Amino acid sequence: MAQAKPKFYLTTPIYYTNGLPHIGHTYTTVVADTIRRYKRMQGYEVVMTTGTDEHGVNVERAAQKAGVPESEFVAKMAEAWRSLWEELGVPADEFIRTTEVRHARTVQWLFKLCRENGFVYPGHYTGQYCIYDNAYVDVKPGENCPDCGRPTETVTEENYFFKLSAFQQPLLDFYKKNPNFIQPETRRNEILSFVAGGLRDLSITRTSIRWGIPVPGEEPHVFYVWFDALTAYLSAVGGPEYERRGFWPADLHLVGKDIIRFHTVYWPAFLMAAGLPVPKQVWAHGWFLIDAGKMSKSKGNVVQPRPIAHVLGMDALRYYMLRETVFGQDGNFSYDALVQRYNSDLANGLGNLASRTLTMIEKYCGGAFPKGSADLSISLAPWRVPERIQQVRSLYEQYHFTRALEEIWRLITDVDLLISEQKPWALAEDPAKRAQLETVLWIAADTLRVVAVLAHPVIPTATEKLWRALGQSGSVGEQGIDDLQWGTLRAGTKIAKAEGLFPRIEKQEAVERMEAMESEPQKPAVTPAPTASVPAGPGPSGAVSQTAPEKIAIEDFAKVEMRVGQVKTAERIVGADKLLKLTVDIGSEVRQICAGIAQFYEPESLVGRKVVVVVNLAPRKLRGVESNGMIVAASVGPEGRPVLAAFTEDVEVGARLK
Numbered sequence: 001m002a003q004a005k006p007k008f009y010l011t012t013p014i015y016y017t018n019g020l021p022h023i024g025h026t027y028t029t030v031v032a033d034t035i036r037r038y039k040r041m042q043g044y045e046v047v048m049t050t051g052t053d054e055h056g057v058n059v060e061r062a063a064q065k066a067g068v069p070e071s072e073f074v075a076k077m078a079e080a081w082r083s084l085w086e087e088l089g090v091p092a093d094e095f096i097r098t099t100e101v102r103h104a105r106t107v108q109w110l111f112k113l114c115r116e117n118g119f120v121y122p123g124h125y126t127g128q129y130c131i132y133d134n135a136y137v138d139v140k141p142g143e144n145c146p147d148c149g150r151p152t153e154t155v156t157e158e159n160y161f162f163k164l165s166a167f168q169q170p171l172l173d174f175y176k177k178n179p180n181f182i183q184p185e186t187r188r189n190e191i192l193s194f195v196a197g198g199l200r201d202l203s204i205t206r207t208s209i210r211w212g213i214p215v216p217g218e219e220p221h222v223f224y225v226w227f228d229a230l231t232a233y234l235s236a237v238g239g240p241e242y243e244r245r246g247f248w249p250a251d252l253h254l255v256g257k258d259i260i261r262f263h264t265v266y267w268p269a270f271l272m273a274a275g276l277p278v279p280k281q282v283w284a285h286g287w288f289l290i291d292a293g294k295m296s297k298s299k300g301n302v303v304q305p306r307p308i309a310h311v312l313g314m315d316a317l318r319y320y321m322l323r324e325t326v327f328g329q330d331g332n333f334s335y336d337a338l339v340q341r342y343n344s345d346l347a348n349g350l351g352n353l354a355s356r357t358l359t360m361i362e363k364y365c366g367g368a369f370p371k372g373s374a375d376l377s378i379s380l381a382p383w384r385v386p387e388r389i390q391q392v393r394s395l396y397e398q399y400h401f402t403r404a405l406e407e408i409w410r411l412i413t414d415v416d417l418l419i420s421e422q423k424p425w426a427l428a429e430d431p432a433k434r435a436q437l438e439t440v441l442w443i444a445a446d447t448l449r450v451v452a453v454l455a456h457p458v459i460p461t462a463t464e465k466l467w468r469a470l471g472q473s474g475s476v477g478e479q480g481i482d483d484l485q486w487g488t489l490r491a492g493t494k495i496a497k498a499e500g501l502f503p504r505i506e507k508q509e510a511v512e513r514m515e516a517m518e519s520e521p522q523k524p525a526v527t528p529a530p531t532a533s534v535p536a537g538p539g540p541s542g543a544v545s546q547t548a549p550e551k552i553a554i555e556d557f558a559k560v561e562m563r564v565g566q567v568k569t570a571e572r573i574v575g576a577d578k579l580l581k582l583t584v585d586i587g588s589e590v591r592q593i594c595a596g597i598a599q600f601y602e603p604e605s606l607v608g609r610k611v612v613v614v615v616n617l618a619p620r621k622l623r624g625v626e627s628n629g630m631i632v633a634a635s636v637g638p639e640g641r642p643v644l645a646a647f648t649e650d651v652e653v654g655a656r657l658k
């Protein structure tokens with residue numbers, strides 16, 4: 001019977017759904033994908049989890065701002081994250097959303113275990129809370145958050161507390177017994193001194209927030225967003241039934257340095273309290289900075305991955321991220337450096353070597369691998385490939401991607417040097433030098449094969465192409481990286497046609513193209529479906545899709561002021577194929593309103609038509625055009641086709657709907 005493969009479980013953080021992915025998030029996911037590929041090549045059965053963190057005040061407010069119910073808002077955002085990872089070739093094996101039922105069950109179960117074991121008690125708490133970081137912070141009222149610098153809010157709550165203080169010693173013992181639990185070393189020291197300084201109990205439920213997972217039997221309590229979010233790692237691989245799948249405890253949590261405390265203090269403490277196994281390792285990486293500063297929407301310096309993937313290919317971004325920045329430290333991102341690396345290492349380095357070698361094999365050896373002479377290869381290639389392979393493997397093992405890539409690329413420069421010294425084109429002129437010519441080309445080709453295997457975890461697409469070009473069977477991703485040996489290329493194997501792996505690109509042109517794409521609006525623009533009748537109606541309380549929408553009182557309904565309006569003008573908006581810009585007479589004034597109905601109504605057909613308008617909605621900009629109100633429509637069919645609300649009797653403009 002075939003032996004079961006060993007298992008490896010790794011995770012990225014689950015990303016907040018109040019924003020869309022940028023290259024900072026992409027970095028974590030790319031690192032996770034690289035490790036996943038490497039581990040698969042080592043023969044592991046790997047699960048990589050990523051997902052979306054969908055609860056909390058931040059998300060609640062973002063949904064309100066967008067004017068859509070929370071559940072609708074998070075569903076669109078989660079889909080945007082999930083599909084982007086697929087598009088970028090880094091899909092999750094398990095994509096977990098914190099609004100899923102499997103997750104709510106796990107959170108409630110974990111809480112129950114902690115409570116049954118005596119680590120949860122009710123209490124009151126007043127403190128300064130940072131809604132951006134979802135954490136209480138140690139500052140006075142009116143002071144800003146020491147982590148992110150944004151304003152804090154004074155919050156008093158009745159809630160359940162977790163006895164974190166009881167875990168000071170167990171955590172210190174655990175860190176001592178598992179010296180590799182926190183990586184890199186600097187972070188470990190930081191956490192050790194934080195915990196040694198004493199731990200305060202932590203409030204793990206909220207009554208001030210509605211958008212969260214309900215604490216069973218304790219409504220309106222919902223879970224604190226970090227108690228909720230961290231548990232996602234466990235929900236993704238079976239939750240209460242985790243033993244069945246056998247992927248818990250996680251082997252590796254990859255996180256940014258800003259969230260290390262949650263992962264190395266709170267998370268193991270929750271698990272210890274519940275009597276569950278604790279993850280084996282947490283690796284904190286640094287940030288990708290722009291001009292030495294953090295990326296932020298307000299600074300307008302957010303870089304998205306899609307334009308880069310489109311112009312240079314995802315391999316280029318992956319290579320740049322892993323080659324340029326030491327894993328664990330901050331790195332600076334610049335388009336210039338990215339294109340520079342692309343041209344020097346990928347186009348001129350690997351791409352050029354592959355195309356030269358394959359062209360020469362075509363030309364001088366009839367398109368089949370020549371037979372290298374073992375004696376000659378030792379004298380010609382003194383650079384000890386087997387030792388290099390070993391070194392690269394050990395660097396991968398320690399997640400030293402920068403160094404691993406440096407070593408792989410040294411193989412490339414060595415072969416380049418061999419070719420320019422040996423000049424196969426000159427050897428080909430002299431029949432007496434045939435063995436030497438063949439050996440040089442054989443060394444080049446076999447080293448390329450080795451490079452394809454070693455570089456695969458980082459540049460999967462190009463190495464797969466190279467593998468095929470080298471006439472190798474199967475997929476390079478299925479090769480056993482631990483069994484890789486130099487010198488095993490079979491003579492006589494036919495090579496395939498050399499495809500351009502990395503076409504050279506002019507720097508300015510590449511940068512301009514990426515910047516142009518960057519300034520296009522990002523998908524999805526989560527805007528109020530102008531067709532929905534109630535803009536920011538109460539979403540489901542508690543875990544999404546578990547409970548029916550709340551009932552509202554008549555006073556709540558009375559807050560929505562709807563009036564009969566008459567369309568005066570209607571036109572399309574350049575660059576926004578779904579929107580129409582209307583001017584509408586609402587009796588007291590004429591308003592400009594944008595409506596997402598352009599694909600279903602011709603502008604001319606609307607002029608003179610009576611419509612229902614929500615007139616007291618805060619004005620907002622849609623695609624840069626001010627919209628002051630909302631036109632009411634039914635949303636019909638699975639695609640949500642808008643059908644404008646209308647009257648069968650004549651109604652006066654300005655009449656209120658009650």
Ligand code: MSP
Binds near residue numbers: 015230232258286287
């Ligand atoms: N939702 C929480 C994580 C919960 S995990 C149980 C969260 N989400 S986040 O979307 O704000 O951040 C997710 C990850 O992206 C964090 O690890 C963070 O460090 C990382 N990054 C955000 N900006 C980054 C850079 N500019 N560079 C690198 N990583 C960055 O925190």
